[in-house]
Amino acid sequence: MIDSTEMVKKVFTQKSGRVDTNRGDEYYNSLFENAKNRLSTLREQEPLKDIDMMDVIESEGVNRRDFMKWVSATTATLMLPPMFAPLVAEATELMNRVPVIWLELQDCAGNTEALLRSSAPTVDDLLFDVLSLEFHHALMAGAGHDAEHQLDEAMEHFKDNYLLFVEGSIPMGMNGNYGTIGPSGETFHDHLQRISKHAAAVVAVGTCATFGGVPAASPNPTGAVGVMDIVKGKPIINIPACPANPANMVGVVLHYILTGQVPELDSLLRPKFAFGYRIHDNCERRAHFDAGEFVEEWGDVGAQNNWCLYKVGCKGPMTFNNCSIIRYNEGTNWPIGAGHGCIGCSEPDFWDKYAYQRPMASANIKAPTGGVEKTVDEFGLGLLTATTVGIGVHAVASAVAGKKSGEEGEDK
Amino acid sequence: MTVTMRIIHWVTVISMIIAVVTGLYIGHPYYQTFIADPAVDKYVMAWNRWWHFIVAIIFDVTAILVGYLYFFSRFEKPYKKLIPNKQNLVEFWEVLLNLITLNRRKKFDSTHSDSFNTVFFTVFHLLLVLMLFTGLQLYVHALASGTSSIGAWWPAMLHLVTDWTLYVFGGNMGVRYTHHFSMYLIIMWVMFHVYYQVWRTIFWQEGDIAIVVGGSKFVKEEEDKKQD
Numbered sequence: 001m002i003d004s005t006e007m008v009k010k011v012f013t014q015k016s017g018r019v020d021t022n023r024g025d026e027y028y029n030s031l032f033e034n035a036k037n038r039l040s041t042l043r044e045q046e047p048l049k050d051i052d053m054m055d056v057i058e059s060e061g062v063n064r065r066d067f068m069k070w071v072s073a074t075t076a077t078l079m080l081p082p083m084f085a086p087l088v089a090e091a092t093e094l095m096n097r098v099p100v101i102w103l104e105l106q107d108c109a110g111n112t113e114a115l116l117r118s119s120a121p122t123v124d125d126l127l128f129d130v131l132s133l134e135f136h137h138a139l140m141a142g143a144g145h146d147a148e149h150q151l152d153e154a155m156e157h158f159k160d161n162y163l164l165f166v167e168g169s170i171p172m173g174m175n176g177n178y179g180t181i182g183p184s185g186e187t188f189h190d191h192l193q194r195i196s197k198h199a200a201a202v203v204a205v206g207t208c209a210t211f212g213g214v215p216a217a218s219p220n221p222t223g224a225v226g227v228m229d230i231v232k233g234k235p236i237i238n239i240p241a242c243p244a245n246p247a248n249m250v251g252v253v254l255h256y257i258l259t260g261q262v263p264e265l266d267s268l269l270r271p272k273f274a275f276g277y278r279i280h281d282n283c284e285r286r287a288h289f290d291a292g293e294f295v296e297e298w299g300d301v302g303a304q305n306n307w308c309l310y311k312v313g314c315k316g317p318m319t320f321n322n323c324s325i326i327r328y329n330e331g332t333n334w335p336i337g338a339g340h341g342c343i344g345c346s347e348p349d350f351w352d353k354y355a356y357q358r359p360m361a362s363a364n365i366k367a368p369t370g371g372v373e374k375t376v377d378e379f380g381l382g383l384l385t386a387t388t389v390g391i392g393v394h395a396v397a398s399a400v401a402g403k404k405s406g407e408e409g410e411d412k
Numbered sequence: 413m414t415v416t417m418r419i420i421h422w423v424t425v426i427s428m429i430i431a432v433v434t435g436l437y438i439g440h441p442y443y444q445t446f447i448a449d450p451a452v453d454k455y456v457m458a459w460n461r462w463w464h465f466i467v468a469i470i471f472d473v474t475a476i477l478v479g480y481l482y483f484f485s486r487f488e489k490p491y492k493k494l495i496p497n498k499q500n501l502v503e504f505w506e507v508l509l510n511l512i513t514l515n516r517r518k519k520f521d522s523t524h525s526d527s528f529n530t531v532f533f534t535v536f537h538l539l540l541v542l543m544l545f546t547g548l549q550l551y552v553h554a555l556a557s558g559t560s561s562i563g564a565w566w567p568a569m570l571h572l573v574t575d576w577t578l579y580v581f582g583g584n585m586g587v588r589y590t591h592h593f594s595m596y597l598i599i600m601w602v603m604f605h606v607y608y609q610v611w612r613t614i615f616w617q618e619g620d621i622a623i624v625v626g627g628s629k630f631v632k633e634e635e636d637k638k639q640d
Contacts, residue, residue, distance in 0.1 A: 280555070292455075349585070380596030380599075395611070398614075
């Protein structure tokens with residue numbers, strides 16, 4: 001239990017959702033100097049993996065011009081002024097100086113899959129070839145004791161310097177025994193605790209790792225929780241969404257390489273550069289929302305004309321993410337563009353509270369009376385009916401009683 | 413009722429009707445636009461939201477006024493009726509008994525707002541305050557950029573004042589449910605309020621319904637007292 005004073009303190013010192021896109025010349029100049037110094041220090045370090053970013057990029061058919069386009073887009077995504085573009089390019093080349101350990105816990109491996117399934121890789125995807133991935137359950141060749149050994153070595157060698165990426169939730173039920181790993185049968189909980197202990201920062205990737213996601217959906221049989229509920233005393237960066245957008249993962253790593261710090265975070269520890277804006281505010285169907293033009297059912301005239309998906313359950317107005325700007329699959333499209341409402345996959349409790357295909361007003365939620373599934377409206381209507389009945393009974397009784405006392409009065 | 417209070421009352425009535433009608437539309441847009449103009453030229457949802465926000469702001473301002481009058485009114489100060497002392501508890505109980513015994517006993521002073529009425533109205537204003545905080549949280553949710561047409565102080569202040577609702581009601585979706593559900597509680601309250609005022613008018617025969625129109629009612633002197 002959290003101490004009540006602590007709770008109050010926490011509420012009133014909460015950082016607001018404010019995104020400061022212009023912090024003034026002084027701030028950016030000093031950041032620029034710091035970043036430049038940091039990059040030159042990094043450049044002197046031995047690369048952990050002898051892969052040249054520029055070679056990789058060229059071998060995949062991405063030319064220098066495309067790379068520079070990507071650099072300016074990424075600089076803008078990180079909310080840095082254009083003068084940072086050369087530094088971002090340099091940081092990209094120095095990606096192989098920062099060791100990354102990637103853990104795969106209770107989830108569908110969707111975040112890893114999303115990266116691997118790319119047909120024509122973007123710079124974001126290619127960065128993961130360059131990134132010094134020292135350990136990754138799903139991608140590594142080794143197994144069993146070999147894998148354990150490699151993990152121990154990476155942890156020892158890069159003690160307090162590695163970035164720990166975590167994908168998947170942590171089951172806490174049955175003493176954590178819903179998820180064990182490796183030949184020793186270590187629970188996910190202990191595994192995460194042990195490896196996060198000497199990480200420079202922990203990056204929770206995907207909604208399972210951040211807020212518990214689908215495994216934590218009601219009734220949450222395994223007692224799944226997110227990384228931030230387990231790991232304490234470490235900088236934690238949450239990159240929710242199902243799957244997390246590779247551009248946001250790269251953004252966090254680049255920011256770390258550039259500044260040696262985690263980016264500015266919101267109250268849910270999500271980087272503000274990626275989660276500072278509502279999907280609704282940058283949605284291409286927004287004009288139809290304001291005009292009251294809605295898709296009524298799948299495939300109707302509204303759907304054919306790309307009208308707003310609010311009435312078929314779009315959660316864009318409640319969801320913070322930059323997917324309406326940077327999109328998925330090499331920027332080709334995103335759910336709303338493809339005709340499906342947003343299901344709020346980057347919000348806490350998304351499966352229980354967001355992922356239903358109905359408007360909020362007809363959503364099934366558990367009534368306060370417990371257990372019984374009723375909608376807010378049905379429950380509200382029930383209350384109103386009860387009030388009407390109560391008033392009716394009282395009115396009739398009053399009328400009858402009033403008549404009687406009136407008659408009695410006359411008798412007297 | 414003073415002129416100010418009567419104005420507040422009717423402003424509240426009109427605001428509430430608009431808030432409920434537009435709120436129901438925002439929650440579930442039940443009618444479709446049939447205007448043939450392109451989307452950029454018509455603003456059905458935008459108008460509903462505009463009215464909803466405008467009456468919400470009026471609501472908030474009157475709520476602050478009412479809150480002020482609770483303590484500093486030059487006439488009856490309602491907070492005095494909320495103190496759970498013996499006199500108020502007895503009065504509350506007697507008014508309730510009057511209601512549930514269908515006016516068989518009336519052992520309280522009906523020349524002024526009684527303790528029961530004051531508690532009842534306080535519940536209403538607390539519901540409005542809940543609507544205010546949850547509504548403003550939903551509103552500031554849309555000012556995610558941290559700026560507004562009147563400056564950055566406005567969203568910053570709203571965050572400071574309303575972010576606690578996110579914890580209490582379990583995130584933004586919970587705040588939405590609460591905001592939506594509280595509407596039903598308020599409609600329930602209104603139903604009883606209207607019924608009770610009409611009932612009082614009929615059974616007390618003191619013209620209670622006139623309080624909110626002309627500002628006053630008459631009170632029957634007790635016959636027993638007159639005979640004494």
